[in-house]
Ligand SMILES: NC(=O)C1=CN([C@@H]2O[C@H](COP(=O)(O)OP(=O)(O)OC[C@H]3O[C@@H](n4cnc5c(N)ncnc54)[C@H](OP(=O)(O)O)[C@@H]3O)[C@@H](O)[C@H]2O)C=CC1
């Protein structure tokens with residue numbers, strides 16, 4: 001009998017299956033295109049790795065309590081796979097969806113699985129192709145007892161933190177796992193956008209060579225900001241195009257694609273009313289990149305926005321601005337996760353999230369270790385920036401972020417994620433925002449009423465009309 005079944009052998013499924021085999025698990029695989037499964041099993045050539053031709057025999061090959069992982073394209077493909085295996089699963093079995101499902105789909109599938117007395121765990125997986133092969137970060141959400149039945153197998157599969165703990169822990173009930181993965185990807189979007197803006201500044205304004213660029217990112221990849229993504233950018237900058245010998249990144253079309261998870265995060269931040277305009281900024285920036293024909297037409301007709309600055313900023317200003325903005329993005333992600341239970345029926349275990357993201361995850365970054373410690377010590381703190389040590393890291397770099405943002409604006413360098421991070425940081429600390437004016441205007445044109453600072457109640461005023469109109473009073 002096999003320890004784990006994997007349904008779906010694309011980039012992630014195949015590598016997770018190989019990882020499971022590497023760590024000593026016995027693996028059963030199935031794929032819609034069956035040849036792929038049999039070819040993979042033949043390549044592995046091990047009695048602990050077997051391919052099956054149909055979902056029924058895949059399920060039947062698993063030891064109880066069964067652990068079956070769906071690893072297919074999110075959306076209708078996941079529904080198809082879910083429906084294909086559900087009839088064969090039994091009470092006590094655990095069906096795990098490791099794709100990037102929308103959390104509402106997960107809630108729907110969880111309810112349907114419950115009717116069939118099957119436990120359903122929505123599990124975010126992070127690490128990409130290499131992470132899947134060498135140790136991913138796993139973010140399971142769902143019933144604690146069901147999770148306990150499969151935890152040892154997931155712990156074997158997951159990456160390890162430097163302190164030896166596995167990069168897997170239950171992050172909450174219900175759809176918490178997929179909610180957490182959504183926010184993970186939102187942070188990933190912002191981090192990538194910040195890195196793109198930082199690269200744009202150094203390459204196109206500072207005039208750095210590719211060697212200087214790689215060195216700048218290598219030096220920024222230190223201390224609390226030592227991270228997979230800064231390191232990845234450094235590596236990307238060193239890769240030449242075999243055809244032109246120029247840096248390969250310069251030969252890549254400037255059109256950023258995406259599969260939707262960043263947009264979902266931005267939508268959630270808007271819906272739940274948490275700060276978090278960095279998410280929207282990152283999504284808008286990708287959208288704008290896709291308007292390439294329009295951009296080219298506007299550049300031609302209206303001219304590019306460059307205004308050469310008198311001087312470029314010090315390297316340290318560029319670096320500290322990037323670091324501050326990255327930290328704001330993480331803070332906004334955790335603030336959003338904290339708000340989820342107020343709206344949905346699942347609380348997210350923030351300390352477990354900070355733990356799981358420390359290793360294997362695309363968003364792994366050294367500062368998560370400190371954040372985890374703070375979240376365990378004082379879990380009631382409502383926003384990461386309220387942890388004094390975290391705030392200190394931002395405070396020391398706030399001036400740099402402000403200088404970089406002002407410089408980018410003067411230069412005509414679009415830096416929406418840096419600007420959004422700064423605006424959020426400023427807005428978050430204002431005792432009094434100008435929202436009073438918005439309330440006055442809403443009351444003036446729509447009689448929406450307003451509240452006062454000096455007493456309770458809703459108030460309405462007959463404001464003067466800028467066009468001198470008055471509501472006609474009945475005659476007589
Ligand atoms: N790539 C990444 O970096 C990461 C991806 N994810 C998520 O993991 C999941 C898998 O991603 P990935 O491996 O990259 O995707 P791939 O496109 O490489 O593979 C997709 C898999 O889904 C199967 N599939 C597609 N449609 C159906 C269907 N209608 N019925 C049954 N099976 C179907 C495919 O089968 P077939 O071979 O027959 O086409 C294939 O096995 C997605 O939800 C993705 O968002 C999560 C983390 C990272």
Ligand SMILES: O=C(CO)[C@H](O)[C@H](O)COP(=O)(O)O
Pocket residue numbers: 100125126127128185188257258259260261262362
């Ligand atoms: O989940 C992932 C990484 O964590 C996937 O790579 C995902 O596809 C990234 O999102 P997008 O394709 O929208 O950039």
